[in-house]
Amino acid sequence: MYDFFIAPFVEFEFMRRALVGALALALGGAPMGVFLMLRRMSLTGDAMAHAILPGAALGFLVSGLDLFAMTFGGIIAGFTVALGAGLIARATELKEDASLAAFYLISLALGVLIVSLRGSNIDLLHVLFGTVLALDDATLILLAAIATITLFALALIWRPLVLECVDPNFLRSVSRSGAPTHLAFLALMVLNLIGGFHALGTLLAVGIMMLPAATARFWATDLTRMIVVAIAAAIASGIAGLLISYHTGAATGPAIILVAGALYAVSVVLGPVGGLKRRLVPARHLEA
Amino acid sequence: MLLRRILFAAAFALAMGILPATAQEKLPVVASFSIIGDFVKNVGGDRVAIDLLVGPEGDAHVYQPSPADAKRLAAAKVVFINGFKFEGWMDRLIKASGTKANIIVATKGITPREKADEDGKDAKKGHSHEHAGVDPHAWQSIANAKIYAANIRDALIAADPAGKDTYEKNTADYLTKLTALETEIKEGVAKIPAERRKIITTHDAFGYFGAAYGFQFIAPQGVSTESEASARDVAKIIRQIKAQKIPAIFVENISDPRLMQRIAEETSAKIGGKVYSDSLSPAGGPASTYIDMMRNNIRQFSAALTS
Numbered sequence: 345m346y347d348f349f350i351a352p353f354v355e356f357e358f359m360r361r362a363l364v365g366a367l368a369l370a371l372g373g374a375p376m377g378v379f380l381m382l383r384r385m386s387l388t389g390d391a392m393a394h395a396i397l398p399g400a401a402l403g404f405l406v407s408g409l410d411l412f413a414m415t416f417g418g419i420i421a422g423f424t425v426a427l428g429a430g431l432i433a434r435a436t437e438l439k440e441d442a443s444l445a446a447f448y449l450i451s452l453a454l455g456v457l458i459v460s461l462r463g464s465n466i467d468l469l470h471v472l473f474g475t476v477l478a479l480d481d482a483t484l485i486l487l488a489a490i491a492t493i494t495l496f497a498l499a500l501i502w503r504p505l506v507l508e509c510v511d512p513n514f515l516r517s518v519s520r521s522g523a524p525t526h527l528a529f530l531a532l533m534v535l536n537l538i539g540g541f542h543a544l545g546t547l548l549a550v551g552i553m554m555l556p557a558a559t560a561r562f563w564a565t566d567l568t569r570m571i572v573v574a575i576a577a578a579i580a581s582g583i584a585g586l587l588i589s590y591h592t593g594a595a596t597g598p599a600i601i602l603v604a605g606a607l608y609a610v611s612v613v614l615g616p617v618g619g620l621k622r623r624l625v626p627a628r629h630l631e632a
Numbered sequence: 633m634l635l636r637r638i639l640f641a642a643a644f645a646l647a648m649g650i651l652p653a654t655a656q657e658k659l660p661v662v663a664s665f666s667i668i669g670d671f672v673k674n675v676g677g678d679r680v681a682i683d684l685l686v687g688p689e690g691d692a693h694v695y696q697p698s699p700a701d702a703k704r705l706a707a708a709k710v711v712f713i714n715g716f717k718f719e720g721w722m723d724r725l726i727k728a729s730g731t732k733a734n735i736i737v738a739t740k741g742i743t744p745r746e747k748a749d750e751d752g753k754d755a756k757k758g759h760s761h762e763h764a765g766v767d768p769h770a771w772q773s774i775a776n777a778k779i780y781a782a783n784i785r786d787a788l789i790a791a792d793p794a795g796k797d798t799y800e801k802n803t804a805d806y807l808t809k810l811t812a813l814e815t816e817i818k819e820g821v822a823k824i825p826a827e828r829r830k831i832i833t834t835h836d837a838f839g840y841f842g843a844a845y846g847f848q849f850i851a852p853q854g855v856s857t858e859s860e861a862s863a864r865d866v867a868k869i870i871r872q873i874k875a876q877k878i879p880a881i882f883v884e885n886i887s888d889p890r891l892m893q894r895i896a897e898e899t900s901a902k903i904g905g906k907v908y909s910d911s912l913s914p915a916g917g918p919a920s921t922y923i924d925m926m927r928n929n930i931r932q933f934s935a936a937l938t939s
Contacts, residue, residue: 356867357898409890477866478890590863599862 562615
């Protein structure tokens with residue numbers, strides 16, 4: 345037991361750092377995932393993750409694999425796309441999902457183009473897949489800061505955010521906080537994606553947000569509990585993924601996400617709230 | 633009709649523009665990559681006009697030849713290649729260009745080294761590693777560099793007998809310089825304690841160098857640069873560095889620098905500076921000629937190993 349679970353973290357600092365990084369990602373990302381899911385924006389996260397690529401790539405072009413440049417570039421690009429897609433959806437006939445799709449495809453192509461301007465395919469891989477095993481102090485601080493900001497900001501906009509998830513029209517009739525809340529929420533999403541991008545890369549960053557959220561949906565009906573379950577699932581995926589990668593040699597990022605995926609699959613079948621088993625084999629007390 | 637004539641004229645103008653202006657007087661030769669190009673320059677001097685297919689900082693392993701390269705080949709009288717399947721794309725390019733040039737394998741007469749360890753390397757660059765286990769980076773030993781120079785001299789004399797004296801004199805001068813360089817490098821190596829002459833490098837280019845000058849180049853176990861590293865791979869390298877007390881890691885830019893930084897911090901091994909193995913640096917860089925390259929490398933190795 346000790347050898348399997350504890351020894352890797354005791355022996356290797358990079359494992360401890362990866363663990364802390366995964367915890368920070370879980371704390372910030374999982375609640376965001378729950379809200380994204382409840383607002384039916386599950387795929388928005390994916391689109392946005394691609395949207396930050398050209399910004400991060402520009403940062404990479406200017407100063408290599410530099411934390412600050414890539415973060416800054418990614419934030420700018422993410423905000424631009426989020427706002428741009430929203431504006432176009434409001435100002436034209438195009439619906440928000442279509443304009444978001446357009447924006448993110450353009451961003452993705454642009455990002456790949458920019459990376460290949462300077463470097464090889466291998467550089468591109470570094471951008472597409474992060475390095476959860478190579479988190480230095482600065483990256484860890486960034487991840488922790490993003491998690492902290494996310495949790496505080498969510499606490500701050502909790503009520504309007506929940507209202508907007510459930511009944512946006514009602515929120516509009518009683519308060520004008522709808523638009524700022526939405527913007528703050530988008531900003532938080534971009535921040536979390538950037539954090540995930542450093543650890544897991546653009547492709548997998550969304551995984552640690554959405555999969556635990558989808559898992560939690562099967563275990564809780566109440567929002568607070570759902571978020572707690574999501575965070576727990578994300579943390580468990582992080583730890584299990586790291587250990588699996590350590591013991592079997594599987595690539596670390598995908599291992600983490602696949603554990604989250606496995607939790608999701610189990611929940612789909614066994615989850616007490618709307619899971620398959622519950623639907624097919626109703627529990628006894630419902631019969632009485 | 634008119635359109636076709638314009639196209640012809642344009643193509644002609646293009647072809648003329650690409651050929652070097654001096655090609656008429658000088659012997660047009662092509663070298664496959666920058667290091668061979670430097671040898672040819674030293675031997676051929678002013679009598680040859682050299683075209684490189686893979687320029688400085690280019691990776692000849694994974695080079696994608698362009699139509700312009702085929703054109704250069706077609707125009708050349710002599711083509712110098714490294715052989716040992718270093719330029720995996722060369723055979724096809726030569727066939728495609730229909731060149732009548734003499735193809736000279738500059739490593740003729742060099743005994744190839746077996747590749748130290750095949751594991752994880754074929755995966756690393758999925759390209760021309762049908763290498764059949766032969767390490768193509770023969771120029772990393774100065775003794776071999778002398779053979780390159782002699783081969784190039786003979787080929788140039790055969791193609792341009794009028795320049796025989798020049799080529800022979802140039803080669804003799806260059807060989808003297810290479811001998812001096814060899815002494816210099818051996819002195820540099822002698823200053824490094826024998827038990828510290830161990831380096832982990834992701835690149836498998838220093839086999840000849842290690843054999844000639846007594847370095848141990850150790851490939852990190854199980855790390856392939858094209859796939860994502862797993863926690864187990866990283867743990868293995870860290871254990872290996874600690875167990876074998878390897879003082880320095882040299883990484884080519886092909887591997888993730890962030891990961892190497894982490895490994896170095898965790899093992900207190902030093903990360904070495906930039907060494908050149910497969911290509912020279914552009915003019916003005918630290919390794920713009922073969923001699924500068926070897927000097928640069930030994931300087932970087934000593935700096936990381938002695939401190």
